[in-house]
Amino acid sequence: MRLRICWLALAVLFAPAAMAEEDGVALVKVLEGSAFTIQSGDRQALEVGQPIFRSDVVETASGSVGLTFKDGTRISIGPNSRIELKEFEFSPKDNKLAFLVHIIKGTMQYISGVIAKLSPESVRIETPVATVVVRGTRFLAKVEGE
Amino acid sequence: MTMVFRTVQTIISSVACYGRIVLLPLLFLSACAGQGNVFVLLPDENGKVGSIEVVNDAGRQKIDQANQSIKVAGVTQAPEAPQTLDEAQINKVWSGAIQTTPRGPRTFILNFRSGTDQLTEESIRQLPGIFEEIKTYTVAEMSIVGHTDRVGRAEANAALALKRAESTRERLVEAGLELKRVEVSSHGENNPVIPTADNVAEPKNRRVEVTIR
Numbered sequence: 001m002r003l004r005i006c007w008l009a010l011a012v013l014f015a016p017a018a019m020a021e022e023d024g025v026a027l028v029k030v031l032e033g034s035a036f037t038i039q040s041g042d043r044q045a046l047e048v049g050q051p052i053f054r055s056d057v058v059e060t061a062s063g064s065v066g067l068t069f070k071d072g073t074r075i076s077i078g079p080n081s082r083i084e085l086k087e088f089e090f091s092p093k094d095n096k097l098a099f100l101v102h103i104i105k106g107t108m109q110y111i112s113g114v115i116a117k118l119s120p121e122s123v124r125i126e127t128p129v130a131t132v133v134v135r136g137t138r139f140l141a142k143v144e145g146e
Numbered sequence: 147m148t149m150v151f152r153t154v155q156t157i158i159s160s161v162a163c164y165g166r167i168v169l170l171p172l173l174f175l176s177a178c179a180g181q182g183n184v185f186v187l188l189p190d191e192n193g194k195v196g197s198i199e200v201v202n203d204a205g206r207q208k209i210d211q212a213n214q215s216i217k218v219a220g221v222t223q224a225p226e227a228p229q230t231l232d233e234a235q236i237n238k239v240w241s242g243a244i245q246t247t248p249r250g251p252r253t254f255i256l257n258f259r260s261g262t263d264q265l266t267e268e269s270i271r272q273l274p275g276i277f278e279e280i281k282t283y284t285v286a287e288m289s290i291v292g293h294t295d296r297v298g299r300a301e302a303n304a305a306l307a308l309k310r311a312e313s314t315r316e317r318l319v320e321a322g323l324e325l326k327r328v329e330v331s332s333h334g335e336n337n338p339v340i341p342t343a344d345n346v347a348e349p350k351n352r353r354v355e356v357t358i359r
Binding site for chain 1: 161182183184187188190191194195197198199200201202218219220221227236240241242243244245246247248249250251270278284285287289327329331332333334337338356359
């Protein structure tokens with residue numbers, strides 16, 4: 001009995017951290033055909049409702065995929081694309097805001113969320129040829145890649 | 147007749163773009179705008195047009211009009227002067243990305259009686275609308291953020307804002323909220339709708355923002 005209470009206490013103690021981890025920084029909301037996520041070398045087919053984590057690479061072949069981040073920022077990725085989510089911080093209370101996406105190749109749409117509203121300088125979209133400084137609110141990018 | 151001409155034009159320009167047979171480069175320049183590295187500014191769903199700046203070591207270029215685009219030939223070449231694209235050019239390259247745009251977030255603002263976590267009557271009447279809105283989202287998520295005005299100490303307000311957010315969640319759960327992903331947080335007195343001096347009562351700032359995404 002006592003052991004069980006201990007486990008319970010432990011579970012409660014670690015629950016918030018575990019949950020935050022499980023939640024990721026964005027969710028897959030729209031999917032046409034198939035798209036994939038690469039997490040530390042592991043390639044996995046995406047499904048609607050699946051979380052995306054910081055430093056994940058999202059990849060498409062013939063499909064497209066739409067993601068909504070915790071701050072309401074939306075990114076949708078067209079076919080034959082490869083995009084890395086480099087940084088995401090959304091903690092307005094502690095003034096911690098960051099949004100950095102690297103387009104390796106392909107097509108992408110960006111629609112700004114709360115991070116861009118509170119701190120436009122915290123949002124950057126990198127590509128191999130140039131960086132996009134975003135002052136709102138919706139744009140498209142196409143990158144040839146290697 | 148116009149139709150035939152346009153089709154022929156499309157075929158020729160496709161050949162010019164893809165086959166790199168640039169016969170009349172100036173004439174087909176705009177038709178090739180989707181090739182290479184391109185950035186296009188679009189109006190958002192409310193018709194608002196922001197601005198973007200494309201920057202590399204060779205230069206920078208800013209656009210702030212709907213459908214303006216910037217090409218970048220390479221990392222050592224400066225971003226080119228803006229060109230305006232038409233819908234057909236945009237759809238040809240970006241239809242996949244545009245078709246998978248997730249539904250945009252929607253925020254409801256609920257107000258409170260001064261110094262309490264009690265919703266105003268008017269805000270209570272808004273609750274059913276929140277439930278209706280949730281149904282329109284795929285894998286709906288919700289954030290509940292509490293705010294106060296600047297009457298009282300900042301620390302006390304941070305706690306009150308959190309209490310407001312939590313009591314809103316409880317109220318929604320009692321009313322049948324079953325969402326798996328709900329975040330509750332407090333911005334205290336730091337994120338007002340109407341900025342005021344310290345210790346000024348402002349009913350509009352005493353609120354909880356419920357955002358569905």
